[in-house]
Amino acid sequence: MTSFVFADLVALASLSLLPISWMRDISERLRAGEPAASLFARLVAERSVADPDRFAWVHDRAVASLDRATAGHISPLPWSDVAYPPALAAIVDPPALLWVRGSVDALAAQPVVAIVGARAASPYGLAVAERLAGDLAARGVMIVSGLARGVDSAAHRGALAGGGVTVAVLGSGADVIYPPEHAALAREMVERGAIVSEFVPGTPPNPFFFPQRNRIISGLARAVVVIEAGEKSGSLITARSALEQGRDVLAVPGNVLTGRNRGAHGLLRDGAKIVETADDILEELHLSAGVNLRGPADASEPAKAPVDAVLASLTAGEPCDLDAIAERSGLNSARLLPRLFELEVQGLVQRVGGGRFVRIDRPC
């Protein structure tokens, strides 16, 4: 799956042990082609005390994490691997390394919808989450959420009941299931989907990690559906991440008397699309409602000639890095990355090593 040698993974694992506030820079430098090992050394030297003990501590912890991953059947998936989810690669701060427990292929499923919401959900919130996830999953939509109590786990359960694929993003190591009562659900998800984390295996759950984790939930998805978010719900952080990442935000309305929906209604007030049924979500994603997306694409329709600044700036078969594409297309990275992601999903562009992209003229 990966062309990386062990040393590269150790360097990437070392990078992922650095502070989250450095991640944006790390992503940018990796994308620009800087090798992980030299980037790690440079950042530590520039921003910290570059003493040998500290390097050794991080190196040892990275190696131990990789050992633990191997023992726990967890695959470390580097940012530049072709199996790394393109939607996540397109955000400004993707994890340099994603730890995947279960099927790496599950992460390739398309399209992806995130369903998030209250931990202390009402029976109504749970029922809506389970129904929406089930209906979407039955039509081939992959459901991503956070395995939390309440809406998250209801969404995972609904997706499994709908016969679909579902992925959980944790705020702990992929082998540390929290809350503990979700152990059975997690086992089923590992068999039929995946549990992923940017935190090294064995990392205990930490409430401070959850907001940071939320950017991955939205980053994996084309759209985030919020159910029963209160006024200060963590789901609103996921919604904000989604907006920053150029993803759609949708919200399910509910009772106005309980306060349980103030956050979701606030999103509606701010322009989020209103969701009553799975069809509303499919429509927003411009996917035809009522069609099973799992069916083969219709190949009889010839593709229209692309008239697109990004495509026009690429020559088929000639890999090009972000700076060059930005210069040729005239788009800054905030607009360029989502567009490249779309083109990649459409099979018109492929990511290759060294943070470069190549145009594919005939998708196969």
Next chain:
Amino acid sequence: MTSFVFADLVALASLSLLPISWMRDISERLRAGEPAASLFARLVAERSVADPDRFAWVHDRAVASLDRATAGHISPLPWSDVAYPPALAAIVDPPALLWVRGSVDALAAQPVVAIVGARAASPYGLAVAERLAGDLAARGVMIVSGLARGVDSAAHRGALAGGGVTVAVLGSGADVIYPPEHAALAREMVERGAIVSEFVPGTPPNPFFFPQRNRIISGLARAVVVIEAGEKSGSLITARSALEQGRDVLAVPGNVLTGRNRGAHGLLRDGAKIVETADDILEELHLSAGVNLRGPADASEPAKAPVDAVLASLTAGEPCDLDAIAERSGLNSARLLPRLFELEVQGLVQRVGGGRFVRIDRPC
């Protein structure tokens, strides 16, 4: 209260016995200053068989209605009366005569919000209607609705509980209370507000009258709030009327699993403002939330010099008809009427006899 003589009222009552599809023409001609009696004779002659028996039948029925109104303490309020609600006068097809049971002054209360919704409302719908109406009424907002089962009567009850003024618009004569179990509520409303109808006293309730009645509910209001409207709810007719009349439409969200809110959610999807609390409504009406609107206006602030095409086309103390204002201001009647209504509410313009308006430079 009214400067009309009995013969004028008979003519207006006669006009109100004509088919509803004629009402728009009737309103336009009355506004243009055509006397009710000649208009009645002309319309019947042009559109019907103008035989003396028919005239006599209508005349007798009009006289009997006025007699019945007197006996039942119902005031016939002509369109051109200064007490006729200006918001209602501004719609394209206001009733030529509004039959008012209770306080004609109640109709002068400002601002007015209509609350409408499902007859077969859930406890949630009833609770929301009662709470919103109560909170608005407590802040001096007049609540208008249709006295129907469900949301309508909950809104009236809430307004009364909030110590406010509330008005019901019926699809029957103002003295024919339907459903019968609302007799006690109706009595209280007559004491503390009003029950109005465009149908002559004694008219039995007729489901075919309800859609037509709904234009009066929205016509009286600055905003219509929809609670628990299903997919084919009559409340959606009221919402459509409101939009045609240039009034705001707001909707309360709710459960997506029951189907009870599909109509209300459809309105939200189409751009209606979402309502959770009375403050949301006050905000939409540009009324400061949390302020009791009943307080006296602050007279210390000098009024700004008006820069307004309609005001500029009027000279203080010189009554002017609609055609002349339209010509001078360059506004067609669809834009002119709501603007005149606003100016009237602001006390800058006053309606006088013969469908004319006069500018008032210093509101008293």
